[in-house]
Amino acid sequence: MVDLKNWLNQQREKGGLRSLRPVIRRGKGRLTLAGDDAQELLDFSSNDYLALAEHPALIAAAQEGLRRFGAGSGASRLMSGDLAVHHELEEAVALLKGKEAALTFGSGYMANTGIIPALVTRHDRIFSDRLNHASIDDGCRLSGARLVRFRHNDLNHLEELLKEKRGTGTALIVVESIYSMDGDRCPLRELVQLKERFDCLLMVDEAHATGVFGANGGGVIEEDGVGSGVDLAMGTFGKALGSYGAYVAGNREMIEYLLNRARSFVFSTALPPSVAAASLAAVQLVRQEPNQRRELHGKIDYFKGLLRTGGYGADLGPSQIIPILVGESRAALNKAGLLQKQGIFATAVRPPTVPEGTARLRFTITRHHSTADLTLAAKALLEIMA
Ligand SMILES: Cc1ncc(COP(=O)(O)O)c(C=O)c1O
Incomplete structure (x- = not known):
């Protein structure tokens, strides 16, 4: 039998412990975290790419x-x-x-x-x-x-x-x-x-x-x-x-x-x-409705364009899922926290979901994101990755 306390402590120390925190959906890709109603966050972690869940x-x-x-x-x-x-x-x-x-x-x-x-x-x-x-x-x-x-x-x-x-x-x-x-x-x-x-x-x-x-x-x-x-x-x-x-x-x-x-x-x-x-x-x-798909791709291109012109040099890939590689789990958690302060919710994805040393912020673009949302997120991201 695993020593539960020991295992949990070890995970906590290396920034690998996962926990649940309910989100309250505010619609249109916005959410608040339970216990913190004051701050509305833009959801950049959802897989509801075409915003169909609320359709x-x-x-x-x-x-x-x-x-x-x-x-x-x-x-x-x-x-x-x-x-x-x-x-x-x-x-x-x-x-x-x-x-x-x-x-x-x-x-x-x-x-x-x-x-x-x-x-x-x-x-x-x-x-x-x-x-x-x-x-x-x-x-x-x-x-x-x-x-x-x-x-x-x-x-x-x-x-x-x-x-x-x-x-x-x-x-x-x-x-x-x-x-x-x-x-x-x-x-x-x-x-x-x-x-x-x-x-x-x-x-x-x-x-x-x-x-x-x-x-x-x-x-x-x-x-x-x-x-x-x-x-x-x-x-x-x-x-x-x-x-x-x-x-x-x-x-x-x-x-x-x-x-x-x-x-x-x-x-x-x-x-x-x-x-x-x-x-x-x-x-x-x-x-x-192929237009919904076109609209989504327009938003993806816009966001990637902002990151590129802002000097972000790493590969942004060909899809709506944009991995921002950070490296260590603690650093990824830290960056996710900094983004949250600026109103952006992007989860830090850590091992074992991804290989050791490749913890990342996983940004996903959805049809909910407006030009203003994308601009805000790109600016915040460029700032914390500078
Ligand atoms: C590539 C891939 N396959 C399968 C699954 C599992 O699907 P579900 O969430 O419906 O269990 C996921 C995500 O959760 C996934 O990303």
Whole structure:
């Protein structure tokens, strides 16, 4: 048994202890922290990139779902919890991702920990990017397959490892299309060529790409035109789609297999109807309103432009997630505190979420941010990083 007191003290000393502090949402990307109502903060930590969580269409859909079907779905999909709205949602997701079919999960964490062990066993290999999300890592571990991790976004390294360790069983390559803590983008076209050469399955986590990239919001997979080369297009409803839950899209056979074999799907209660209805409204909106996506990208470019002209030299990446590297955890916490004093809420992301020595402020841009908000945040950021 871990010595709890000792562990907590050690974490506290090195600035690694996490704690919860409720936020009170004030709408339009603003919040206050419980116990400190006086200071309104601009939220630069949210994944609600398209500001859909407060969108009237999502709220109305959720309310209607609640009114008609109640608060919970009452059972797993394979028992009596399977509602028409789950199927409508899956059809809409399949269309968005350019795939034959889709399956929903309780969350992204559950999707990744359910899908991967359903696909590979101890006789197989998984080739996983070193910076993949913890839920992917956990899915890989649960599967018992031999895990081979390649250097982040380094396809030469992946190729070397495939040559050396591909083996004869199933080989699964897993990546994110936009990396959650670095905001950089996976070279999917080249990756698809590699997966075909080495006869692998390819799974892409589009948690941070769906809704934000692609002409219809179908993610980097859509933007790069690689839909047919990706066997499993996974993503969440809890980020740009403003709701909660997750999905995987693939061919009919794959989805039928997963609904039989993914344990986090089979043995878990179906998404509440109100949540599924809100997600459905969001999937429809991202297809119908490309202007929201354009507006978001305009804001991202504006913010990055301010940082560059202000002399910030480090790479700002290609997406709405902007990692401001600080180094040590304590220093990152300290900088987050300084920003907070200036009305900016940006979380310090520390190990083990990111590798040792790469603690950072993770800035995310959302459609809530006005030009004035972005200008204020850039000025504050430049000041504390000077
Ligand atoms: C890349 C990635 N995959 C999966 C998840 C898990 O999704 P969820 O929050 O729905 O559990 C997240 C974020 O939380 C993520 O960033």
